[in-house]
Amino acid sequence: MAAILKLSLFYLTSIFAFLHLLHNQISQQLLITHDNHKVRLKKNPDLPLRFRHDGAFKILQVADMHYGMGMITRCRDVMSCEFEFCSDLNTTRFLRRMIEDEKPNFIAFTGDNIFGTSTTDAAESLIKAFGPAMESGLPWAAVLGNHDQESTMNREELMYFISLMDYSVAQTNHAKVSMTENIDGFGNYDLNVYGPLGSHLANSSLLNLFFLDSGDREIVQGVRTYGWIKESQLRWLHRVSEGLQGQNQDPNHLPGGRPPALAFFHIPIPEVRQLYYQKIIGQFQEAVACSIVNAGALKTFVSMGDVKAVFIGHDHNNDFCGNVDGIWLCYGGGFGYHGYGRAGWPRRARVILAELGKGENSWMGVQRIKTWKRLDDEKLSKIDEQVLWQT
Secondary structure, three states: OHHHHHHHHHHHHHHHHHHHHHHHHHHHHHHHHHHHOOOOOOOOOOOOEEOOOOOEEEEEEEOOOOEOOOOOOEOOOOOHHHHOOOEHHHHHHHHHHHHHHHOOOEEEEEOOOEOHHHOOOHHHHHHHHOHHHHHHOOOEEEEOOOOHHHOOOOHHHHHHHHHOOOOEOOOOEOOOOOOOOOOOOOOEEEEEEEOOOOOOOOOOEEEEEEEOOOOOEEEEOOEEEEOOOOHHHHHHHHHHHHHHHOOOOOHHHOHHHOOOEEEEOOOOOHHHHHHHHOOOEOOOOOOOOOOOOOOOHHHHHHHHOOEEEEEEOOOOOOOOEEEEOOEEEEEOOOOOOOOOOEOOEOOEEEEEEEEEEEOOOOEEEEEEEEEEEEEOOOOOOEEEEEEEEEO
8 A cells, every 4th residue: 555655656746847847848838938039019100190280292113122031032134243232122112212212101012012922931921021111210011913922911901901001001991991891801990191280170071082993703604804993992992981971060171072082902894994095194114904894983083083193003014094984093103122023113102192181271181293213223213204284
């Protein structure tokens, strides 16, 4: 009996010693994990978005960064003398230069932010791609293109991750969309830009920004085609527009009684093809790669009455603006160095400037919307400045 008790005591002691050792190891690992991956809150920008005290609101559009894995990701379609030292870091440098030189109030990324097939970690690439925007502390937002989801995250995961990044004001979908409402895509939301702080328009939305998910690839009647903005998205957009038009309490200070709006998405709508035969500002250098399906996005924009211009990406070698049925359709131009382009044709970015009208004693609504492009050359050359809309 004594022998059995001794044996039992030995086993109990051994088990206790093992559990104590295991507890210490797990605790140490947890401490190490906590030290290396500190939990912290997202850094948020000053909200809401507002016009500056000088009555201006400037947007930097960044189209098609196609970011890979940083220094090890080589450039495409650059001069042979540039290729050896060219990588994603050139894209990062260009974005930093644009932010420092143009000093935008807001940055809009219009898809293919990362090139999914060139990265083994979507989260890491997103952090690197949007790094300069986060470092700047400026509010920024993004939509997805047709290549973002080709790595380790699906489209919903990508938008959710982007929404959690520092200073991002992007949303997976509009916060007011009912959980029971079936709206296609991820990244359908709107942002309002209010009057200058301290002005009588400080509580009025003077400019509305619409962001839409144009999808990636789909099969339609056995034919593989690009995605498009679906009917459910257009119905949602129309409702949002109608709601926004009734928000301002003093329509006498707003030209036309309603604030203008701008739309941002990635894949062009079919009507962009019509501009091949019309007057444009910029260059039309490649075929418009859009869906074979036309769900009526342009008709919706026209019927809404507030959308003045649409800003897209996808076709890197197109950087023009053209007008169809009163709506300006503008390409951002290829921004990223890992995306295709043309050797000797500099990467570029688009800038959009909205300016308020000035009354005798106070600001009025948006009076003019202008745009231009900047080239990634020695001087950040400014080209193709034009007025898109004015009262």
